[in-house]
Amino acid sequence: MTSSAPKPQRGHFNLLYFASAGSFTGKDQESLPAPVPIGKLFSELESRYPGIQAKILDSCLVTVNLDYVDIPTQGEEGAVIQEGDEVAIIPPVSSG
C-alpha cells in the first residue's frame, strides 16, 4: 500500500486495493481518470475485473482521502472522486 507511490498524473486519482481486493485484482494500487462518481467507478471496475462487484465491492468499505464514504445504492452515482484523491477499497479481513 503506497501513499508514497507516485502522485497520480494530472486528471487522475490513486485507487488502493487492500487485502482480498489486492489479490483479486493482482494489484496494490493503480491510477485512474478523475473526476468520476463512485457509482461509475464501480461499474468501470466490474468491466476491468469481471466478478469484483459481487466478490469484493458489495461487502467492502470505501474511503476517500482516509474518510469513510457511503456506497451509492443501485442507480445512484454517489460522491464524486476528484483529481489527486486517494481512494481505498477495504474488504473485511475475517481470519485470525
Place this chain on the structure above:
Amino acid sequence: MDKIEHLRKEIAQREAELADLRARLAAEEKLSCAESEKKLDDEEWKWPLEEHDYQRYSRQMIVPNFGLQGQLHVKHAKVLLVGAGGLGCPAAAYLAGAGVGTLGLVDGDAVEVSNLHRQVAHATSRVGMMKVDSAVAYLKGLNPTITYNAHATHLTPQNAEEIVSQYDLVLDCTDHPTSRYLISDICVLLSKPLVSASAFQTSGQLIVLNNPPGKGPCYRCVFPKPPPPESVVGCGEGGIIGPVVGTMGVLQALEAIKLIVKGDHLKNGLINGDVEEVKQVGLLLFSAMGDVPFRTVRMRGKRKECFACSGDGTALTLNELKTSMDYVQFCGVNQPVKLLQPEERISVAEYERISQEHRSHLLLDVREKEHFGVCNIKGSINVPISRFTAHRGQGSDLTDLIPADVAPDSPIYIVCRVGNDSQIAAKKLKDLGVDRNGERFVGDILGGLKAWKETVDPSLPFI
C-alpha cells in the same frame, strides 16, 4: 534399541526427580509466603495493591498517566478473549502480564503443530490439548497471580450471553465472519466494548467497537454485509505470517489496556445524558509488505438503520439472538462448485493411468504458485486460477493460459487443491473455445491434489 530404551528410562527417572523437586519447592514457597504474610499481617499492610503487585507491575505503573489508579483498574478488570489462536495468544500474554484481574478464554479447538509458528502461547509438548488449557498453562507460567477462566467451547448464540456477561470487555480474536457478527451482536446487547482484530496473509485490521456501549458503531455498522462465502479463505488455505497476526494481537491488547486504564470498560452505557462524547472511530489497516505499513481510516459513527445497535424497536433482542439467529446462514455456506458434467471429469486413478501410458496431454495445476512450489504432480504446469478469472473474453491471446508448444489436439486436464477451481478453469477454457466444440477433451481431475494424496501418492507433503 537397548540404548533407546535405556535413555527413555533415564529421562523418566530424571523427570520423576524433577517433579519431586518442584513439589518440595512449591511447599517451601507456600510456607515462606504464609510466614511473610503473617509477618505483614502483624505489621498491617497499608497500601492499596499487594506487595508482589508493586514488584511485578512497577514498570508500567510509573508510565505517565498510567499510575496506581491505572493499575487498580487493570487489577479489577474482567476481560474475555474469544479465540486462543494467532491473535488471542499474544493478546492474552500481554493482558496477563499487565495484571488484568480476570482473564477468560473461549475456544473449542485443540492445538495443532501447524498453529505453533504463530500461536505463541502453545507448545510442541501440548499438541492435542485444548487451546484454552494450553494457553492457560502458558499464562500461569507468565503470571500466576491472576484468575483464568478456560471456556473450552466455541461461542454460540446459545452460550454467548452466559459467557460474555461474566466480563466487562471483549476481544474478538476469532477467524470467521460468523463469529465476528455473533460477538458484535452479543456485545451490543450486553453493553460491552469490543476490541476487534483480524489478520490474513500479510494484512491486518483493528477497530474498537461499541465504545462507549450504545454509542460507538458495531461490527455491522462497519461491515453490514458479510463477504460471499466463496471468498472467505482461512489461514489454513491462504496462509498467514506469524508476526503479522502477532502485531495485530499485541495492538489489540494495547487498545484493551488503554480502555481499561481510562475506566471506559466500566461505563457500561449507564452514563446519564449525552455528556459522553463518542470519539472519532478509526479502523487501523496494517499492510506488512506495503511502503506505508500502517494507515488509519476515519469511520462514521453508528448506522441509523443498523440491525443490531440502532436502538429502535426493530433492533435485535437477546431472546432473538438466542432462539432465532442463524449466523451460518447469514454469512452463507460455501457450496461445492458444480460447473462440469460427470463426463468432463476424470478420477485420479484415470489420470495416473494416462500419465503412465505416456499419452500426449497437458496437465494444468491452477493452484497459486506457492502451493504449487511446495508439491505438485510430475509434469504438471502451473497457471494460477487468478489468471483464468482475469482473462478477457474470446478472441484474445491464450498463451498466458496454455503453453504455445502444446499440440492443438492434446487433451487438457486441470487439477487444483480439492476440485473446485479446476472446474472454473476448465469452464473458462471451454467458453474460450479451446475444446473446439468437443473435438478436444478439456476437463478436470475430481478431488484434486487431496484425492491424489489419498489414493496415489500419500507422500505429498501438503495440500
